[in-house]
Amino acid sequence: MRPLLVLGMTLSLAAPAQQPAPQERAASAVRDLGLLLQQLLGEELKRGGFEGAVKACSESAQVVTEQFAHERELDIRRVSLRYRNPKDQPDDYEAARLKEWEAAAKAGQPPAERFETVTENGRRFLRYMKPITVQGMCLSCHGPREKLAAAVRDVLDARYPRDKATGYRAGDLRGAFTVMVEIKP
Numbered sequence: 001m002r003p004l005l006v007l008g009m010t011l012s013l014a015a016p017a018q019q020p021a022p023q024e025r026a027a028s029a030v031r032d033l034g035l036l037l038q039q040l041l042g043e044e045l046k047r048g049g050f051e052g053a054v055k056a057c058s059e060s061a062q063v064v065t066e067q068f069a070h071e072r073e074l075d076i077r078r079v080s081l082r083y084r085n086p087k088d089q090p091d092d093y094e095a096a097r098l099k100e101w102e103a104a105a106k107a108g109q110p111p112a113e114r115f116e117t118v119t120e121n122g123r124r125f126l127r128y129m130k131p132i133t134v135q136g137m138c139l140s141c142h143g144p145r146e147k148l149a150a151a152v153r154d155v156l157d158a159r160y161p162r163d164k165a166t167g168y169r170a171g172d173l174r175g176a177f178t179v180m181v182e183i184k185p
């Protein structure tokens with residue numbers, strides 16, 4: 001793909017393989033979007049600390065994701081049962097998988113990625129979901145509200161008045177990457 005220019009930064013990846021199968025397209029899209037978002041966060045933390053990064057993420061996470069989906073010609077997003085951005089609200093299929101993973105985690109089973117072929121309005125799609133787990137560094141913006149830096153909390157309050165994405169602990173299921181690829185006959 002072409003390098004993406006975001007807020008004056010160039011985010012880039014090696015070119016994908018030629019015409020891979022739907023499973024490989026979905027899995028590599030998740031891997032690559034994950035890398036891009038990590039780069040974005042890492043660069044912004046260096047530039048502006050957590051306060052700068054929280055602003056930058058709120059301005060760029062959706063743009064990067066949408067541009068990436070367009071380039072790869074598939075649907076890809078991040079979703080969560082406790083979403084920060086209402087655009088990341090899961091559909092019924094995604095919500096069901098996230099709930100299954102949460103139930104499994106309670107029983108001591110780590111969530112595992114999942115591929116499934118579904119038919120919608122006579123068209124076949126591969127659906128792929130990969131869990132996203134909370135790590136220590138995520139807590140600066142997704143941890144318990146009272147532990148967030150005041151500057152971060154102010155940005156969140158202003159931009160996400162109905163934010164559900166705080167109160168996590170390291171190891172919690174945060175959400176998922178989710179992909180839909182049409183399977184052409």
Ligand code: HEC
Nearest residue numbers: 053054057058061062078080083084085088138141165175
């Ligand atoms: C600097 C603050 C910051 C840090 C650190 C951070 N996030 Fe976020 N996160 C945000 C913001 C802001 C959004 C909303 C972006 C948007 O509007 O699309 C978000 C959204 C998300 C979403 C999309 C679902 C939703 O709630 O809208 C996921 C998943 C997510 N973050 C996971 C993580 C994980 C995992 C980490 C640690 C590796 C992490 N975040 C670290 C600020 C942060």
